[in-house]
Amino acid sequence: MNNILFIDSYYDCKYGAQKSMLSLAHGLSLEQVDVTVGSCKDGILLKSASDMNLDVINLETPEVLLKTRSEMKSFFYFFRYFITLLCYWYDQVKYNKLSKYNSICINDIRSFLYLLPTLIKFKGNVIWYVRINDRVPFITSIAGWITNKIVLISNDCINVFNVIEKKCFKDKIVTLHTGFEFNDVDESLVSTLNKKYNPQQDKIIYISVGSICQRKNQASIIDAFYKLNSLDVLILIGSPTTQSDYEYYLLLKKKCELLDVSHQVHFVDYTNNVLEYLSISDVFCLASKAEGLPRVLIEALYAGCFICTSNVDGVNDIIIDTKLGLISNHKASEESFDSDFLKILELSKINLNCKSHSHYRREYVQNKFSFDKFIFEFKNIFKYK
Structure with missing residues (x-):
């Protein structure tokens, strides 16, 4: 592994998957591995990588290819998309800009579509770090065939493959949990946040962190919080990343107004101070419909929060x-989820009385999700390559 290129196509956000990739890239660079981070365009991701003194590459993906599947609504758009994709593929074959790397690690499934000719021709190692169980017909199968190693972020991510693929790819597959480096908490900011959200220290603070979108399902969190019928506080940290996500955000704001909880539910844009917000919180809520290994749950445990989560991929590797914490019996997509989620929120209050448990949670994270172990095991996977 002389040099390695990490690629994530989601160029303008830095949520769990991107944070984990950057953390791994930075850790390898400290081990004298030559690391570059690539994305479709300049944005938050490449800036963050550059701030870590990592080399970066802008893959200059045409804007029309970056729309989500839900935004492709007309035949004309599909036609335009297809022609643009062919032209982008042609440029890759012609210029072969990524041939200098020994290994390419792909962080998301749509990067396989964008870079298909490059990855098929690539002479080095193609690594697929599967971070979410998001199967895309045809592309998932191709990605499995052209990779040398498939790294699952949690055991549940194996279900991105069908039965035949599991048998065909079994010798390529390994599970590697994310490791964590935690920065010191800014105590002055923690004090400021406490004064803002809980000045009398008499409220339970519920919190959720993640991009504002239907997959994260913040609507169910708001509904459950309302049904608790309490005077407590709910903090929702995250920002919408697409137009459809922004429309969902507006629906969430309207829901809070209709339920008369706008004074208790606080929307906070994406911030680099997540750990400080977690440090003032008591219960972390995750109602997501799809995950890989929810990184934010591990961050919340490190901060001492009790977890209430939907039954989603990866949580059984953590809780x-x-x-x-407590895991719902039902998945967020099931009809009984909302009542189930409310029940575990009510049960969470029992655990808040035991302060020693918060220390136990931090020690658990430090032992199971050690960053040094994470870097060592990733390097060890490829020591014979």
């Missing part, structure tokens, strides 16, 4: 006992 191993009731000192850490």
Whole structure:
């Protein structure tokens, strides 16, 4: 592994998957591995990588290719998309800009579509770090065939493959949990946040962190919080990343107004101070419909929060006992989820009385999700390559 290029196509955000990739890239660079981070365009991701003193590459992906699947609504758009994709592929074949790397690690499924000719021709190692169980017909199968190694972020991510693919790819597949480097908490900011959200220290603070979108399902969190019928506080940290996500955000704001909880529910744009917000919080809520290994749950445990989460991929790799949190019996897409989620929020209050559990949660994260172990095991996967 002389040099490696990490690619994530989501260029203008830095949520769990992107944070984990940047953390891995930075850790490898400290181990004298030559690391570059690539994305479709300049944005938050490449700026963050550059701030870590990592080399970056803008893949200059045409804007029309960056629309989400839900935004492709007309035949004309599909035709334009297809022609643009062919031209983008032609440029890759002609210029072969990525041939200098020994390994390419792909962080998301749509990058396989964008870079298909490059990855098929690539002479080095193609690594697929599967961070979410998001199967895309045809592309998922091709990605499995052209990769040398498939790294799953959690055991549940194996289900991105069908039965035949699991058998065909079994010798390529390995599970590697994310490791964590935690910065020191800014105590002055923690004090400021406490004064803002809980000045009398008499409220339970519920929190959720993640991009504002239907997959993260913040609507169910708001509904459950309302039904608790309390005077407590809910903080929702995150920003919409697409037009459809922004429309969902407006629906969430309207829901808070209709339920008369706008004074208790606080929307906070994406921030680099997530750990400080988690440090003032008591219960972390995740109602997501799809995940890989929810990084933010590990961050919340490190901060001492009790977890209430939907039954989603990856959580069983994290929440191993009731000192850490509770998992709903139903998935967020199931009809009974909302009542189930409300029930575990009500049960969470029992665990808040035991302060020693918050120390247990931090020690658990430090032992199981060690950053040094993460870097060592990633390097070890490829030591014979």
